[in-house]
Amino acid sequence: MVWTAVAGAVVTALLLALGPQLYDGDEIKDTVRDAVRDDSEIRHTVQFMDEGFDLILPAGFEMSDSRRRMLAAVTLDGGLEKQLTDVLGSAEPARPVVLNLRLTLEGRRNQPIFVDRISPVDIEREVPYSGTFIHIPPQISGSTVGMMFNLDERRPQARVPEKVDANDDEAVQRLGGMTDGHKPGALFFQDNTLTLKSAEEDALFIQAVATETAVSFRIRIDYRIGDRRGELVVDDAGDPFRVTPLNCVSRSRWAPDGELLASGMASYENVWSLKGDFSGLEEISDPRRFELGSPYC
Template structure:
């Protein structure tokens, strides 16, 4: 009779257990729900890490300042590093022939220099500037400013910086007043002021007063008005030029000065000093010993008298200059 099968297998061992099937990675699978918990933990850690990185990066940007955010500022940093280029480039051009000049007392021209006067060669040589010559009464300049940065440049002030004040020069005078209307300007320096600043140019009107009348007689009817930068703004962009036509007028003393331009770029205040090719600009009134009646209707008025060591005057036919016989009593209508 066949006996009953026991729970043992043929090998005599107990019942066979189902083995856990390996995963595709060879690692036993986790209990149900454990995978979701692990994924959630990873996402949580990733979110915290990302937040920390963003916070640190933001702090670094804020610490570095606005320049790191401003692309123009970053481009300018590169230009500063690889180019020897000023932020603000300038050129200066006299708007007259600079034939009306006066030398300080005591300067004696050499024979060679005197021979260069009639043909105007001496004025082009630069020797008079080196000797300290001043323009008589009014100096008119075109100052051209060019931006050399990606960021805008904001000009806040243009003003003469006085180097020296002296009595009117009384050495050698070269007298060749401007013929006809002068250049129309929009900015004027009144060098008689204690601290001169740029002023707008206004037209003279009867009743404006003695000072305005004197200025009008020297500038073809113009006078200094309100402060220029109180009513005007000046923004200079990259590779663009702005020309300033400036009249500098002195009626009391000889004044030596440079021109200072205050400007801002990227929130920083800076300054540029402009001179006359290594020398200060100089303006001197005539050395008047007798005042005339000045400007009147149709140019009428009595002549004033100025005194100098030597005087050279433009010939009537404008062909050159000739020496004046009595430099101690030189009649000069426009200034005296």
């Protein structure tokens, strides 16, 4: 009741002060909106879009007997994320090489909201993860990429995806398969604009790539409403997003005619991989020489 009375008093005062101007501008409407309720200027949701469920943990992660039993009991019928969360507890796994996100933004103001920049922030780097690798590869191709972060850059910025040239051996080896044939190109906001309108959703498909160091980061969105600036920081339910290069010890090799000569190898402390019949996970007996192959290694 007290809040209702206060809100009513605020609105009445605004009505008397603004008079006929009240219905003339979206800025005035937003002023009233702010006075009546505490409402975020941009509403957002984040969804992981990786079709598989590859997770890598840092070296030293304790693979206890109880965790082994839980991993052996994992099924792919449903609730996979919860099953793995129960196993890993408070561990902080990273996605290998590529992180695919769907970031949905919705304007919550009558005025248009102009997004000036989207960039990784709170960046921390460390050696590539080489602890436990939980390998559940994707069975179908990934989502369309609309924006890329090259986390190997000292100050990563949003970039436009470019198709990898089939003759660019280094790019194909480092990025081609894992990124659905894309690499980071020109600056995204150099030639693109993003405007959020009230109650309308815009979905961004973001691909973050790390091939040199393990990287944790959050995403900051810088925007304008009229002549006022604001920012929104997005993360994984309070935790940063994490990406790590693969710990490949050899790369796949092909003959000139395209025949596979040798599959790439990776090295980890523990590897749990999808069974051949897709019924669950099995522990790899020799994780230090794990045949991973293309497009991973």
